[in-house]
Amino acid sequence: MAEVKLAVLGGGGAGKSGKGRAAAKLPLALGGAAERRRRGRLVPALTAAFASPAALTVRFLTRRFIGEYASNAECIYTKHLCLDGRQIHLEIYDPCSQRGKLSLTDELHWADGFIIVYDISDRASFAFAKALLYRIRESHLGACKKMVESAVFLVGNKQDLCHMREVGWDEGQKLAMDNKCQFCELSAAEHYQEVVAMFMKVLRNVTSSFKVKEKRRPSGSKSMAKLINNMFGKRRKSV
């Protein structure tokens, strides 16, 4: 079984996870890190309680959108899926909030692929995405884990808010081209199929890069799983 690790990064509120800032308003049973740790999985009841838009990770994992998903903690979600007949054990790293955090040292060592999210109605989030892409590209030159450029996906989220658009489609496209990564605009709130297609595309690119690596080197050189446990010490959730 192939193991794929994706990090979903972006400015606060870009719509990475579906974890809104209304956490404080949520009933304790529906949110809170301790409760989520105890349950060990996303809480389906949340979807019934909140009919507002949710974001990429939760949308992909649950098929539903959850507008305000309470969490104050970073975590790694896990999911098993079948891609082109191949079993994949997927881990998705979801930081609590990316605000101001650009170092990415741990993430660059851990992740096989990145999804960088910005909000098309928020220029500041686009600037942050740009800085993240720069950081990732820079790491290709350093000692961090090498990754294929196609394993980075730039996503302009909240396309349903195009009447409030601050970032043009062409700007996103250009930024992606400059950084040799893939690009799409979508709405986590309204475009479930597009969200899935985007994740699948990243997964395909990552797994095909694995195949190339497998051909190039003997087995036994790949085990970052223990390292990530030591570095992050995060909870793992099955969905």
Ligand SMILES: Nc1nc2c(ncn2[C@@H]2O[C@H](COP(=O)(O)OP(=O)(O)OP(=O)(O)O)[C@@H](O)[C@H]2O)c(=O)[nH]1
């Ligand atoms: N209209 C619209 N709102 C969205 C969409 N995706 C997310 N939102 C809303 O945007 C807000 C922020 O979404 P989150 O998923 O919490 O954003 P985040 O990037 O995880 O934010 P942090 O947890 O602060 O890092 C929430 O109120 C979501 O309901 C979308 O596609 N369209």
